[in-house]
Amino acid sequence: SSSTLIGGFNRKWGLPLPQVPALAAGTVVVFKDAELTEEKIQQLQWQGIGDRRNEGFGRIAINWHQKDLFDAKLPKFFIRAQQPSISATVQPLARFMAERLLRQRLEQALKSQVDSSKFKRDTNGKLPISNSQLSRLMLITRRGLNSEPASLKAVNDLLHSDNLTKTALAQFQKAKLQTNKSFYDWLQEKIKNPHDWLESVSEVKLDQEIEVNVNDLLATEYTLKLIIAVAKQATKEN
Numbered sequence: 001s002s003s004t005l006i007g008g009f010n011r012k013w014g015l016p017l018p019q020v021p022a023l024a025a026g027t028v029v030v031f032k033d034a035e036l037t038e039e040k041i042q043q044l045q046w047q048g049i050g051d052r053r054n055e056g057f058g059r060i061a062i063n064w065h066q067k068d069l070f071d072a073k074l075p076k077f078f079i080r081a082q083q084p085s086i087s088a089t090v091q092p093l094a095r096f097m098a099e100r101l102l103r104q105r106l107e108q109a110l111k112s113q114v115d116s117s118k119f120k121r122d123t124n125g126k127l128p129i130s131n132s133q134l135s136r137l138m139l140i141t142r143r144g145l146n147s148e149p150a151s152l153k154a155v156n157d158l159l160h161s162d163n164l165t166k167t168a169l170a171q172f173q174k175a176k177l178q179t180n181k182s183f184y185d186w187l188q189e190k191i192k193n194p195h196d197w198l199e200s201v202s203e204v205k206l207d208q209e210i211e212v213n214v215n216d217l218l219a220t221e222y223t224l225k226l227i228i229a230v231a232k233q234a235t236k237e238n
Contacts, residue, residue, distance in 0.1 A: 001027040008055065106198065128171060133168055150217065
């Protein structure tokens with residue numbers, strides 16, 4: 001027997017799969033005094049042997065070559081399969097793929113957060129906040145998103161009581177999400193702690209050398225995108 005490394009490619013994500021150890025082709029396993037009927041062989045064929053058989057990995061043969069005599073000897077040493085380190089020439093590409101995978105996970109977290117951040121309607125079936133206030137919020141948030149670097153300061157300044165009229169402030173405070181939290185408090189929480197809603201997406205690690213994390217800049221960028229998406233969703237509902 002011997003071992004090898006197999007990988008693959010995920011078409012949905014557009015990324016290579018991590019390499020994992022596997023038995024090399026030509027590996028032979030001998031079971032002494034084992035009875036194998038036709039029914040058992042059919043059961044093995046139905047259930048499969050090993051992982052990822054549906055992807056074309058693995059070919060099993062039972063009693064393939066039968067000889068009366070054969071020679072065999074034990075190996076002098078065993079070679080343990082190790083995860084190969086990423087060479088310096090492909091490290092930029094590997095880091096790009098890791099960052100792309102991290103952003104895909106952030107997009108999934110963003111969609112999940114938007115789906116759970118819908119507004120409650122009042123007794124008349126309407127949202128307590130007008131589209132003009134939501135549009136103003138989206139405009140200022142996009143300015144923060146397009147700035148270099150992205151910043152939450154513009155949104156924070158908007159929510160300051162000195163920059164909102166009493167009517168506008170009342171709308172932000174009266175509008176409540178399905179969690180019964182006011183939109184004003186929800187915005188304040190996201191601005192003060194942009195990392196909190198991204199706890200499920202911490203890092204992507206390809207090996208010991210390639211590791212990308214959700215830094216402050218990414219947390220700020222996706223928090224701004226979240227605010228825009230929630231406000232846009234409320235505008236459509238209005």
